[in-house]
Amino acid sequence: MKYELYYWPQIQGRGEFVRLALEECGAEYVDVAREPSAGGIEAMLRLLGEHSAGHRPFAPPFLRAGELLIGQTANILDFLGARHSLAPTSEAGRRWTLQLQLTLSDLVDEVHDTHHPIAGSLYYEDQKPEAERRAGDFVHQRLPKFLDYFEQVLQHNTAGAAHLVGERLSYADLSLFQLVAGLQYAYPHALGRLAATHTRVMALHEAVKARPRIRAYLVSPRRVPFNQKGIFRRYPELDPP
Amino acid sequence: MKYELYYWPQIQGRGEFVRLALEECGAEYVDVAREPSAGGIEAMLRLLGEHSAGHRPFAPPFLRAGELLIGQTANILDFLGARHSLAPTSEAGRRWTLQLQLTLSDLVDEVHDTHHPIAGSLYYEDQKPEAERRAGDFVHQRLPKFLDYFEQVLQHNTAGAAHLVGERLSYADLSLFQLVAGLQYAYPHALGRLAATHTRVMALHEAVKARPRIRAYLVSPRRVPFNQKGIFRRYPELDPP
Numbered sequence: 001m002k003y004e005l006y007y008w009p010q011i012q013g014r015g016e017f018v019r020l021a022l023e024e025c026g027a028e029y030v031d032v033a034r035e036p037s038a039g040g041i042e043a044m045l046r047l048l049g050e051h052s053a054g055h056r057p058f059a060p061p062f063l064r065a066g067e068l069l070i071g072q073t074a075n076i077l078d079f080l081g082a083r084h085s086l087a088p089t090s091e092a093g094r095r096w097t098l099q100l101q102l103t104l105s106d107l108v109d110e111v112h113d114t115h116h117p118i119a120g121s122l123y124y125e126d127q128k129p130e131a132e133r134r135a136g137d138f139v140h141q142r143l144p145k146f147l148d149y150f151e152q153v154l155q156h157n158t159a160g161a162a163h164l165v166g167e168r169l170s171y172a173d174l175s176l177f178q179l180v181a182g183l184q185y186a187y188p189h190a191l192g193r194l195a196a197t198h199t200r201v202m203a204l205h206e207a208v209k210a211r212p213r214i215r216a217y218l219v220s221p222r223r224v225p226f227n228q229k230g231i232f233r234r235y236p237e238l239d240p241p
Numbered sequence: 242m243k244y245e246l247y248y249w250p251q252i253q254g255r256g257e258f259v260r261l262a263l264e265e266c267g268a269e270y271v272d273v274a275r276e277p278s279a280g281g282i283e284a285m286l287r288l289l290g291e292h293s294a295g296h297r298p299f300a301p302p303f304l305r306a307g308e309l310l311i312g313q314t315a316n317i318l319d320f321l322g323a324r325h326s327l328a329p330t331s332e333a334g335r336r337w338t339l340q341l342q343l344t345l346s347d348l349v350d351e352v353h354d355t356h357h358p359i360a361g362s363l364y365y366e367d368q369k370p371e372a373e374r375r376a377g378d379f380v381h382q383r384l385p386k387f388l389d390y391f392e393q394v395l396q397h398n399t400a401g402a403a404h405l406v407g408e409r410l411s412y413a414d415l416s417l418f419q420l421v422a423g424l425q426y427a428y429p430h431a432l433g434r435l436a437a438t439h440t441r442v443m444a445l446h447e448a449v450k451a452r453p454r455i456r457a458y459l460v461s462p463r464r465v466p467f468n469q470k471g472i473f474r475r476y477p478e479l480d481p482p
Contacts, residue, residue, distance in 0.1 A: 052397065056393070058344045068332065070336050070340065071344075074315070075339050079332075079336060095309065095316055096296045098316045102316060109350065113354070113358075118371065118374045121378065130374070133359045133360075134358070137359060137362065137363075141362055153297070156292035156297075
């Protein structure tokens with residue numbers, strides 16, 4: 001069965017967490033909105049507008065898997081994790097992986113709101129003073145708090161610090177990789193200050209990046225480059241040295 | 242087995258979505274941080290600080306269910322939904338319920354950020370102009386968009402508009418009830434303008450409120466009253482007539 005991923009074609013965004021899971025498990029999938037022959041963005045917008053099609057999602061990303069149409073990033077990953085061994089099969093392990101993913105999702109939301117603290121419908125330039133205030137809090141309070149947490153989860157994993165959950169790769173590891181990649185692009189100074197005290201997080205990032213399928217994906221045209229339209233944006237004024 | 246719920250004792254907050262599910266299914270539980278004899282808030286803070294205790298949560302709410310310690314509201318509800326028939330048993334139904342819950346959670350985050358658009362660590366008074374800008378966007382753009390979505394989900398439910406998912410109550414219905422209750426408290430003018438065109442959402446709210454266990458819960462001392470410390474806060478300047 002070939003999966004259909006639906007996400008905005010020009011950004012990594014939240015869809016990237018799903019793409020990484022699909023790539024790591026070698027699943028067959030089509031990135032519909034980036035593939036005119038598969039229907040392109042029109043096909044995605046049609047599903048977003050069509051209640052009659054069944055379980056209409058509120059927003060991308062969503063995934064078609066045979067008869068299922070699944071929305072919300074963490075929900076999709078929990079589904080893929082169970083199908084492709086990207087999460088433990090035990091209830092405790094599955095819940096823990098989903099819990100970590102939802103915490104990573106909260107951090108992703110906070111990254112987004114650093115450049116859009118007032119409204120997603122306004123330009124960054126229309127909320128720049130507010131963005132500078134919010135980014136200041138993010139860099140000094142929120143980001144260290146989240147990174148401390150993930151560092152400690154790795155440190156206290158009784159199976160070793162190579163993975164967030166147990167002794168095997170999970171989708172939460174892939175998501176933490178992506179989070180660090182995004183921070184390297186958007187907040188290089190803030191991340192640089194934290195890297196030395198968060199060595200396990202940084203090592204996990206490097207280890208995921210070196211996995212054969214991820215490495216191949218990252219240099220492929222399937223990986224959308226970071227840019228100033230996505231969740232992770234580089235505004236130097238938000239990340240002073 | 243008696244569940245242990247851990248959440249901030251003075252607010253409804255995100256813990257309320259879990260409380261409502263526990264109350265509706267008649268589960269035995271103790272609200273630990275509100276119960277000095279159960280350990281009180283110290284017991285909660287201890288678990289938040291103790292990595293050695295296992296799967297340390299990043300933030301409340303979290304639920305102890307025997308050996309399991311589960312964090313993140315939607316994760317807890319997905320777990321309780323499967324155990325207590327508050328969600329369908331089919332994969333499609335379970336995923337759809339979780340998807341709706343995660344969309345409701347996104348809306349709850351946006352309500353929170355209307356009064357704290359810059360930083361949760363600052364007082365409302367320190368971010369009031371920003372809050373007014375953000376609340377304006379929320380009232381005119383985001384809230385109608387979310388409510389339109391849930392109204393249409395109800396309208397297009399092939400089993401009828403009485404529930405979000407199929408023909409039975411799910412935890413997503415309980416959460417939508419709570420969301421409307423919170424908006425009645427925090428944004429009565431905005432909700433008042435939308436009520437007439439969102440009759441299915443409002444009817445679901447009333448139907449949940451009239452359920453015997455929910456009705457009993459709402460007048461019990463177990464229900465924390467809405468107040469100015471929670472997610473839903475009444476600041477008249479954010480909700481002009």
